[in-house]
Amino acid sequence: MRDIFTAELTQLGEDLQAMSRLVESAISSAxxxxxxxxxxxxxxxxxxxxxxxxxxxxxxxxxVALLAQQQPVARDLRIVVTAxxxxxxxxxxxxxxxxxxxxxxxxxxxxxxxxxxEPLFRQMHxxxxxxxxxxxxxxxxxxxxxxxxxxxxxxxxxxxxxxTFTATLGGDLTLTPQQVVDVxxxxxxxxxxxxxxxxVARRIVYLVTGELDEHGGP
Amino acid sequence: MRDIFTAELTQLGEDLQAMSRLVESAISSAxxxxxxxxxxxxxxxxxxxxxxxxxxxxxxxxxVALLAQQQPVARDLRIVVTAxxxxxxxxxxxxxxxxxxxxxxxxxxxxxxxxxxEPLFRQMHxxxxxxxxxxxxxxxxxxxxxxxxxxxxxxxxxxxxxxTFTATLGGDLTLTPQQVVDVxxxxxxxxxxxxxxxxVARRIVYLVTGELDEHGGP
Numbered sequence: 001m002r003d004i005f006t007a008e009l010t011q012l013g014e015d016l017q018a019m020s021r022l023v024e025s026a027i028s029s030a031x032x033x034x035x036x037x038x039x040x041x042x043x044x045x046x047x048x049x050x051x052x053x054x055x056x057x058x059x060x061x062x063x064v065a066l067l068a069q070q071q072p073v074a075r076d077l078r079i080v081v082t083a084x085x086x087x088x089x090x091x092x093x094x095x096x097x098x099x100x101x102x103x104x105x106x107x108x109x110x111x112x113x114x115x116x117x118e119p120l121f122r123q124m125h126x127x128x129x130x131x132x133x134x135x136x137x138x139x140x141x142x143x144x145x146x147x148x149x150x151x152x153x154x155x156x157x158x159x160x161x162x163x164t165f166t167a168t169l170g171g172d173l174t175l176t177p178q179q180v181v182d183v184x185x186x187x188x189x190x191x192x193x194x195x196x197x198x199x200v201a202r203r204i205v206y207l208v209t210g211e212l213d214e215h216g217g218p
Numbered sequence: 219m220r221d222i223f224t225a226e227l228t229q230l231g232e233d234l235q236a237m238s239r240l241v242e243s244a245i246s247s248a249x250x251x252x253x254x255x256x257x258x259x260x261x262x263x264x265x266x267x268x269x270x271x272x273x274x275x276x277x278x279x280x281x282v283a284l285l286a287q288q289q290p291v292a293r294d295l296r297i298v299v300t301a302x303x304x305x306x307x308x309x310x311x312x313x314x315x316x317x318x319x320x321x322x323x324x325x326x327x328x329x330x331x332x333x334x335x336e337p338l339f340r341q342m343h344x345x346x347x348x349x350x351x352x353x354x355x356x357x358x359x360x361x362x363x364x365x366x367x368x369x370x371x372x373x374x375x376x377x378x379x380x381x382t383f384t385a386t387l388g389g390d391l392t393l394t395p396q397q398v399v400d401v402x403x404x405x406x407x408x409x410x411x412x413x414x415x416x417x418v419a420r421r422i423v424y425l426v427t428g429e430l431d432e433h434g435g436p
Contacts, residue, residue, distance in 0.1 A: 064299055071289040081282055169395050177387050180398040
């Protein structure tokens with residue numbers, strides 16, 4: 001019985017990592033689609049989001065089944081409940097990558113991104129991809145130092161998000177209202193993506209140390 | 219033992235309703251603060267959000283304790299897991315109300331809302347308040363028809379959200395970039411608020427009927 005349970009917990013961890021790898025791929029492709037105006041890539045991200053959603057549903061069902069059949073307590077219970085929450089965050093990160101791709105697709109054959117803001121969004125893209133990659137790694141390694149790095153990536157995303165406002169409102173650029181809308185939403189999507197990455201990181205720290213950051217969660 | 223468990227489940231339901239009433243009050247005050255430029259009201263909403271967060275943390279801890287101590291199965295298990303998820307949605311609705319209030323406070327003594335868009339946002343406000351009120355009622359009554367009404371309120375919010383883009387980009391209004399940014403974010407906050415309300419409504423339907431909408435959850 002215990003062996004089966006241990007195998008199931010291992011499987012949960014592997015599924016979360018699989019979800020996270022798909023999120024990593026989604027945010028990476030979404031940013032490329034946005035910055036290169038690649039509509040085919042945008043459409044792939046949009047279509048593939050249903051795979052992430054399906055893994056989440058399957059994982060959640062198995063968590064509930066585990067609670068019912070194995071009646072875990074203490075640390076085992078914490079692992080299952082935390083898995084439920086992490087899958088919700090990863091699913092949401094997939095949605096946000098899809099939203100970035102949707103903006104890219106909507107503006108095709110034009111570009112959503114004003115050329116002057118490309119360098120800024122290239123930095124946001126890099127930070128978001130790094131968050132996703134580190135989340136995948138931390139899900140496997142439970143490396144607390146790397147989890148801490150995700151917080152710093154997110155701080156960076158917050159700073160860059162703030163810079164999008166400065167750039168949009170600074171008066172040096174002449175943006176159309178549509179560009180202002182797109183940049184505002186895209187900045188928000190990247191910022192939320194980072195928040196959810198931090199939420200997953202904090203939950204892993206919680207699993208390892210038993211301490212949940214008071215200000216946890218996006 | 220069973221009596222204690224039943225009492226605990228009742229308490230969970232009451233706490234969710236208490237959270238929902240606070241969310242109702244938050245979104246109602248946030249919209250008034252926004253539309254009337256009432257900075258004191260905005261500051262109340264911002265300060266009071268921590269109460270909603272505290273109820274969520276307490277409720278979640280009790281759910282995990284219930285899982286450990288009572289080892290519920292079947293419907294009882296479903297109730298506890300669903301409570302965990304609904305508290306997350308309600309907490310997020312509180313955050314979104316706070317974000318609306320933050321925009322109102324940021325622009326004080328000016329107004330974030332261009333006068334021409336006031337009627338549209340007044341409708342969004344009314345729909346969002348109705349979502350929150352109905353969520354509170356449905357949490358108590360488990361009335362499936364009212365849960366269905368929340369879907370319609372949300373459809374309405376989605377339509378109004380779409381109208382904000384038409385109005386912003388239609389060329390009939392001359393908005394500053396700051397106004398475009400504010401209107402874009404505010405529209406997004408209201409739209410997400412409705413999504414989370416629908417998510418709570420669908421989870422109640424799931425509790426009653428055992429059927430979860432495939433496209434459930436925001």
